[in-house]
Amino acid sequence: xxVFLLQLFNGLSISSILLLVALGLAITFGLMKVxxxxxxELIMIGAYSTYLTQNLxxxxxxxxxxxxxxxxxxxxxxxxxxxxxxxxxxxxxxFLYGRPLDSLLATWGVGLVLQQLARSIFGAPNVAVxxxxxxxxxxxxxxxxxxxxxxxFIIALVIACLVSMYFYIYRSHEGxxxxxxxxxxxxxxxxxxxxRRVDAMTxxxxxxxxxxxxxxxTLLGPIGPSLGTYYIVDAFMVxxxxxxxxxxxxxxxxxxxxxxxxxxxxWTNASLxxxxxxxxxxxxxxxxxxxxxxxxxxxxx
Amino acid sequence: xxxxxxxKKFTPQRIWILIAxxxxxxxxxxxxxxxxxxxxxxxxxxLAFAIVALGLDLIWGFTGILSLGHGIFFGLxxxxxxxxxxxxxxxxxxxxxxxxxxxxxxxxxxxxFQNFWFAVAMGIAIPAFLALVLGYFTFRxxxxxxxxxxxxxxxxxITTTLLIGQQAFTGGTNGITGYSTxxxxxxxxxxxxxxxxxxxxxxxxxxxxxxxxxIGSRFGKVLRAIRDGENRVRFIGYNPAxxxxxxxxxxxxxxxxxxxxxxxxxxxxxxxMLGIVPSIEMVLWVAIGGRGTLVGAALGAILMNxxxxxxxxxxxxxWLFFMGLLFVVVVVFLPKGVAGLIGQIKxxxxxxxxxxxxxRNPAV
Numbered sequence: 006x007x008v009f010l011l012q013l014f015n016g017l018s019i020s021s022i023l024l025l026v027a028l029g030l031a032i033t034f035g036l037m038k039v040x041x042x043x044x045x046e047l048i049m050i051g052a053y054s055t056y057l058t059q060n061l062x063x064x065x066x067x068x069x070x071x072x073x074x075x076x077x078x079x080x081x082x083x084x085x086x087x088x089x090x091x092x093x094x095x096x097x098x099x100f101l102y103g104r105p106l107d108s109l110l111a112t113w114g115v116g117l118v119l120q121q122l123a124r125s126i127f128g129a130p131n132v133a134v135x136x137x138x139x140x141x142x143x144x145x146x147x148x149x150x151x152x153x154x155x156x157x158f159i160i161a162l163v164i165a166c167l168v169s170m171y172f173y174i175y176r177s178h179e180g181x182x183x184x185x186x187x188x189x190x191x192x193x194x195x196x197x198x199x200x201r202r203v204d205a206m207t208x209x210x211x212x213x214x215x216x217x218x219x220x221x222x223t224l225l226g227p228i229g230p231s232l233g234t235y236y237i238v239d240a241f242m243v244x245x246x247x248x249x250x251x252x253x254x255x256x257x258x259x260x261x262x263x264x265x266x267x268x269x270x271x272w273t274n275a276s277l278x279x280x281x282x283x284x285x286x287x288x289x290x291x292x293x294x295x296x297x298x299x300x301x302x303x304x305x306x
Numbered sequence: 307x308x309x310x311x312x313x314k315k316f317t318p319q320r321i322w323i324l325i326a327x328x329x330x331x332x333x334x335x336x337x338x339x340x341x342x343x344x345x346x347x348x349x350x351x352x353l354a355f356a357i358v359a360l361g362l363d364l365i366w367g368f369t370g371i372l373s374l375g376h377g378i379f380f381g382l383x384x385x386x387x388x389x390x391x392x393x394x395x396x397x398x399x400x401x402x403x404x405x406x407x408x409x410x411x412x413x414x415x416x417x418x419f420q421n422f423w424f425a426v427a428m429g430i431a432i433p434a435f436l437a438l439v440l441g442y443f444t445f446r447x448x449x450x451x452x453x454x455x456x457x458x459x460x461x462x463x464i465t466t467t468l469l470i471g472q473q474a475f476t477g478g479t480n481g482i483t484g485y486s487t488x489x490x491x492x493x494x495x496x497x498x499x500x501x502x503x504x505x506x507x508x509x510x511x512x513x514x515x516x517x518x519x520x521i522g523s524r525f526g527k528v529l530r531a532i533r534d535g536e537n538r539v540r541f542i543g544y545n546p547a548x549x550x551x552x553x554x555x556x557x558x559x560x561x562x563x564x565x566x567x568x569x570x571x572x573x574x575x576x577x578x579m580l581g582i583v584p585s586i587e588m589v590l591w592v593a594i595g596g597r598g599t600l601v602g603a604a605l606g607a608i609l610m611n612x613x614x615x616x617x618x619x620x621x622x623x624x625w626l627f628f629m630g631l632l633f634v635v636v637v638v639f640l641p642k643g644v645a646g647l648i649g650q651i652k653x654x655x656x657x658x659x660x661x662x663x664x665x666r667n668p669a670v
Binding site: 034038040097100101105106107109110111113114115116117118120121124125234238241242244245274275276277279280283286287288290291294 | 452582
C-alpha cells in the first residue's frame, strides 16, 4: 500500500512537470504548426532566471526576506521567458509558418546558440539553487511515506497554470480569438482577427509557461545549460500522444506518460522502462493515430 | 534502367556532368598519393559520413520524410562491426568490458559475430529491419511529417539509454573500442588503412550510383510525388505507405553501411556518437549541401566535417555558435542548400521551383 501510494505520487509528480513543459508546446504546435525545439532552452532560461533572482535576494536584501525569493521567482521566470519567446517569434518563427519540419531545424539551431550562450555566461558546470526553507521536509501521511513539500508545491503550481490557461483560452476574448485562428486561420483573419498578434501572443505565453517549468525544476536539483534537452523529447511525446488543439489532450497525455514511466521503471529498470513507454505509445498510435483528443476538422491533413 | 538513363540524351551539359563525376572519382581514388596518412584517415571518415548523407537525402530530399534517427541506424551498423572487431581482438573470448560487469560467458547473440561476413550482413540488416518495423507501424497509419520526426527522435533516446544501461552487453558509456585486426590484417597499419580507404571510396561510389538509379526509376518518381502531394498520390491509386516504408528501410541500410566503415576508420563506437546531436548534425549536412541533390548532400557532409575538424579544436565554443546560426540561416534563407544556390545562380530559370514542403494549398 505504501509503495503503491508513493509510486502514485511519484507518477503524479513526473506527470505534472511533463505537463508544464508540454503545455506551451501543444498550444504553439496546435495553433501555428510550428515545432519549437528551442522550448527546452526556454525552460533553461526560466531556471537561470530563478537562479539570478536568488542571487539578487542574497546580495541586496536582508536575510529574513530570503525565503520569499521563490514567490517572486515564478513571475520573474515567466516574464523573462515570455520576452525571449516574443523576440524569437518576431525575429524568426514567423518566417516559418506552415513549414513544420523547417521550423524544427531552425529552432534547434536557436536552442544550440542559447545553450552555448548560457555556457559562456554562467559557465558549463551546473549551479545549485537553494530552495526556500518552507519547502523543505514533507507531509507524513503514514509511517514510511513522506510526500515532499517541493513536489506538492510543483503539483499545485501546475494546477494553477492549468486553471489560468483554461480561463485564458476558453473564457477570455483573447482566448476566443486564439481558438478561432486555430480552427480556421483564413476565416478568422477575414473576420478581423489579427492573426499575427494572436500568433505572437500565444507563442510568448507558451514560452512563459516553459519559464515557469524551469523555475519549478530548480527545486528538484542543480541546473545547467543543457537542462532543457532532458525534457524536450518527452514533452513532444506528450504532444504526440495527447493530440493537439485541446488542453485536456495534453493533460491526459502527460498523465499517461508520467504514470506509465513510473510504473515501468518500478517494474523493470530505468532504461527498459523508457523502451516500454515508447513501445506503448507507438502501439497506442496504431489505434488513434491523431492522439488521444483530436480536434475535429473536415480538412484532409 | 541505368543504361536507359545514360543513353537518354548526350547534351553538352550531360557530358560535362559526366566528366565532373569521373574527375571527382579519380581524385578520390588518387588521394592516397598526395595526402598524409593522418589526413587520409580523416577523409575516409568524412566519406563514411557522406554515405549517411546520401541515405538521408533519399528520404528527406526526395520523399519529404525527416528522420532525426539516422544516428541510430548508423550506430547499429557501427556496433555490429565493432562486435566483430572486438571478438577478433579477444580471440573469441568474452571482451574485457564483459568481465568488468561480471559476465563470464560470451552471450549467445554475440557469438555469430565472430564471422566477418555475418557481422557485415547484420550491420545492414539490423538497422534496415528496425526501420522497417518503425515504418510499418507509423506510415501505415498515416503518421507522418512532424509526428514521425518526433518518434524517430524518441527512438534515438531510448536506444542510447538502452545501450548505456545494458553495460554488460554493449560496453555502456565507453562503447566498444580496442581492436587489433580485421580479417587477419592489423587494423592500425598504414597499408590496411589505405585499403580501407579504397573500400570506402568504392562503397560511396556504388551507393551514389544506386541512389541515382533509385531516383531515376519509376519508384523514385513516386517518391517525389509523395513529397509534393501525398494525398494526390493516394487518390491516383498508389499506396504511399509502402513506398515510404521501403525507402526508409533502404536509407537505414545505407546508414548501417556507413556506420561499419566509420568504425573501421575511427576505431571506437560509443553511445555519444549516435545520440540526438549527431543525428541532427547529419540532417544539417544534407540541409547545407542541398536536399534533393545527391551531390549536394555528399559534399555537404564532407565539407561540414572538414570545417568542424579544422575549427572545432581551435574554437570549441565558437563552433557551436556557428553551427546553430548556420542551421537557422540555411533553413530560413537557403532551403535548397548550397547546391540550390549554385543552381539558382547558374540557370536563373524563370519557372518557380515547387515548394519543398509540398504543395502549399493542395486542391484535393
